[in-house]
Amino acid sequence: MPAKPKCYLTTPIYYTNGLPHIGHTYSTIVCDTIRRYKRMRGYDVVMTTGTDEHGVNVERAAKKAGVPESEFVAKMAAEWKALWDELGIPSDEFIRTTDLKHAHTVQWLFKLCRENGFVYPGHYTGQYCIYDNAYVDVKPGENCPDCGRPTETVTEANYFFKLSAFQKPLLNWYAKHPEFIQPESRRNEILSFVEGGLRDLSITRTSVRWGIPVPGEEPHVFYVWFDALTAYLSAVGGPNYEKQGYWPADVHIVGKDIIRFHTVYWPAFLMAAGLPIPKQVWAHGWFLMDAAKMSKSKGNVVTPRPIVGVLGMDALRYYLLRETVFGQDGNFSYDALVTRYNSDLANGLGNLASRTAAMIEKNSSGKIPKPAALQPQDNALAGQVQAAIGEVLEMYDNLSFSRALEEIWSLIAATDKYLTAEHPWSLGESEADQQRRSTILWVTAEVLRVVTALAHPILPDSTAKVWSLLGQGGQAASVALDGLRWGQLAPGTPLGKSQALFPRIEKAEAIERMESMENEPQKQPSPATPAAHASTPTAGGAAAAAAPAANEKIGIEDFAKVEMRVGQIKTAERIVGADKLLKLTVDIGTEIRQICAGIAQYYEPEKLIGRKVAVVVNLAPRKLRGVESNGMIVAASVGPEGRPVLAGFPDEDVEIGARLK
Numbered sequence: 232m233p234a235k236p237k238c239y240l241t242t243p244i245y246y247t248n249g250l251p252h253i254g255h256t257y258s259t260i261v262c263d264t265i266r267r268y269k270r271m272r273g274y275d276v277v278m279t280t281g282t283d284e285h286g287v288n289v290e291r292a293a294k295k296a297g298v299p300e301s302e303f304v305a306k307m308a309a310e311w312k313a314l315w316d317e318l319g320i321p322s323d324e325f326i327r328t329t330d331l332k333h334a335h336t337v338q339w340l341f342k343l344c345r346e347n348g349f350v351y352p353g354h355y356t357g358q359y360c361i362y363d364n365a366y367v368d369v370k371p372g373e374n375c376p377d378c379g380r381p382t383e384t385v386t387e388a389n390y391f392f393k394l395s396a397f398q399k400p401l402l403n404w405y406a407k408h409p410e411f412i413q414p415e416s417r418r419n420e421i422l423s424f425v426e427g428g429l430r431d432l433s434i435t436r437t438s439v440r441w442g443i444p445v446p447g448e449e450p451h452v453f454y455v456w457f458d459a460l461t462a463y464l465s466a467v468g469g470p471n472y473e474k475q476g477y478w479p480a481d482v483h484i485v486g487k488d489i490i491r492f493h494t495v496y497w498p499a500f501l502m503a504a505g506l507p508i509p510k511q512v513w514a515h516g517w518f519l520m521d522a523a524k525m526s527k528s529k530g531n532v533v534t535p536r537p538i539v540g541v542l543g544m545d546a547l548r549y550y551l552l553r554e555t556v557f558g559q560d561g562n563f564s565y566d567a568l569v570t571r572y573n574s575d576l577a578n579g580l581g582n583l584a585s586r587t588a589a590m591i592e593k594n595s596s597g598k599i600p601k602p603a604a605l606q607p608q609d610n611a612l613a614g615q616v617q618a619a620i621g622e623v624l625e626m627y628d629n630l631s632f633s634r635a636l637e638e639i640w641s642l643i644a645a646t647d648k649y650l651t652a653e654h655p656w657s658l659g660e661s662e663a664d665q666q667r668r669s670t671i672l673w674v675t676a677e678v679l680r681v682v683t684a685l686a687h688p689i690l691p692d693s694t695a696k697v698w699s700l701l702g703q704g705g706q707a708a709s710v711a712l713d714g715l716r717w718g719q720l721a722p723g724t725p726l727g728k729s730q731a732l733f734p735r736i737e738k739a740e741a742i743e744r745m746e747s748m749e750n751e752p753q754k755q756p757s758p759a760t761p762a763a764h765a766s767t768p769t770a771g772g773a774a775a776a777a778a779p780a781a782n783e784k785i786g787i788e789d790f791a792k793v794e795m796r797v798g799q800i801k802t803a804e805r806i807v808g809a810d811k812l813l814k815l816t817v818d819i820g821t822e823i824r825q826i827c828a829g830i831a832q833y834y835e836p837e838k839l840i841g842r843k844v845a846v847v848v849n850l851a852p853r854k855l856r857g858v859e860s861n862g863m864i865v866a867a868s869v870g871p872e873g874r875p876v877l878a879g880f881p882d883e884d885v886e887i888g889a890r891l892k
């Protein structure tokens with residue numbers, strides 16, 4: 232067998248001064264999706280991620296934590312790695328910039344650049360942004376133009392890289408390789424930046440201690456970007472990259488914030504060293520929260536565990552890749568996430584899979600039926616599916632994930648429509664009817680098989696379940712997409728075990744659970760299969776904590792832990808962007824509290840003023856949709872939709888602050 236073609240993919244290597252949020256998870260999910268897709272196209276793929284562990288920020292964070300830098304970064308790197316493993320998106324190579332093999336690669340790259348005459352010693356004074364680890368083009372006293380935070384004036388002896396010598400070679404490279412910078416809009420941005428002229432770049436520091444030493448030049452250590460970018464090469468052999476055969480990278484997946492480093496500095500370093508240039512840098516947009524970039528330091532982050540704990544990893548993958556066109560910014564919203572989950576996953580793929588299996592179980596003794604001659608309407612659907620296969624593969628090739636999902640979901644919609652039109656359930660028991668029913672069910676199962684294979688790179692867990700439900704041998708992951716055709720579903724194949732795919736979930740409840748887990752990171756569960764609907768009789772937006780099992784009793788001492796008091800609502804207003812929540816201020820006798828309540832769809836704020844309610848006053852405060860909530864209003868949960876009805880005191884005008892026992 233000929234050797235498989237090699238493919239090398241990378242995510243950015245992430246800073247260790249925080250833990251992963253949805254933005255980082257997005258980059259890693261994208262890379263994992265390409266990896267799965269390429270493997271299904273027959274490639275031998277290596278995906279690298281890792282941690283960027285040097286620099287002033289880490290020095291400071293370690294100091295604050297009272298531990299040596301090496302200990303600090305080892306703990307953080309282990310947490311990053313563990314999270315990727317837990318989410319099912321581990322890299323094939325996890326590179327840390329404190330790895331010895333990485334230090335050797337950086338030193339080797341520097342030596343090559345220096346020998347080729349592109350490095351010289353000098354002094355540099357400039358405004359430095361310690362948050363972005365970069366000198367920035369502002370005057371002393373001005374803030375960083377990228378992150379808006381204060382800059383520091385730094386003067387130091389360091390080595391310079393002759394970036395200015397690479398203006399022409401870079402422009403030539405971009406011209407010859409129009410696919411190098413993606414998407415197009417970023418390419419234009421970089422072209423005009425480089426056309427405007429390039430300044431030489433300081434690539435070592437004497438002011439920083441925590442870095443890779445420049446051999447024979449101590450106290451110089453490497454500047455973070457010379458260090459960090461080189462990690463891509465260290466991960467696949469460093470100086471011996473040719474032996475492994477993965478370099479140059481096929482695509483570096485990065486966020487738009489670091490495109491310049493990847494498309495200007497990085498190819499220039501490699502050109503200076505005489506090394507091969509990566510084939511492509513793909514810069515995706517940012518996930519925003521309330522129109523601002525999610526970032527730990529701004530405190531507006533959403534992390535993956537609560538979402539995965541409540542809806543499952545495939546739901547997160549689907550949402551991130553479906554909702555936003557790859558390359559553009561996207562706004563993260565729990566509301567949109569759960570809407571997508573219910574409409575596209577539960578009602579779309581999940582429903583098609585379970586009804587197909589149920590019909591085959593009932594009418595064909597659990598075996599894929601044998602189709603009779605296809606009718607024009609069957610052929611029309613078959614034609615649509617066959618055409619979609621080629622189109623979807625092309626979309627994956629162009630990293631047009633949202634379009635690929637749209638196309639795949641249009642097949643699901645067409646099949647739902649087909650079933651409604653053909654209504655196999657109303658056919659009788661005559662020979663002709665039985666044959667027709669078998670044909671319809673075979674066609675339906677065949678669409679499902681193709682849909683499953685096509686969606687696998689994005690939804691690996693759930694499609695693996697559908698694949699085995701359809702009785703298909705092997706793993707969904709081992710399907711060769713090049714050989715995927717309409718008509719390959721073998722009649723007579725027994726169905727496999729049916730497994731829960733995407734149980735429907737009540738939106739308000741799902742959001743509440745995710746938000747409450749987000750606010751209590753120590754209680755975030757490991758990803759599990761999505762929980763089924765559970766009722767939560769809370770109007771205060773409090774955690775839908777696990778209720779004891781039905782037969783489990785609690786002692787009075789457990790109940791006594793809950794401090795409930797009579798409160799009076801003083802003010803009530805709606806919260807912009809949260810259609811379920813009201814922001815209340817409530818007098819509980821000893822103080823006035825701000826409490827958010829999930830009752831906005833059922834109670835007019837004005838009508839609540841003055842009303843007496845039962846309040847749980849000893850709940851830990853937390854934020855709901857960014858608004859502090861310090862307590863919970865008690866309500867009954869009525870009807871299947873869990874409509875909240877406030878608990879009240881109709882018998883008498885009870886005193887504010889009285890305890891409920």
Ligand code: ME8
Nearest residue numbers: 243244245246254258283459460485486517518525
């Ligand atoms: O920049 N939306 O590390 P970093 C989408 N160590 N993607 C986001 C995001 C958001 N809100 N926030 C972060 C560094 N990302 C350097 C990289 S590479 C040689 C060195 C993703 O921890 C996105 O990919 O700040 C972005 O480029 C990256 O995380 C930045 O991660």
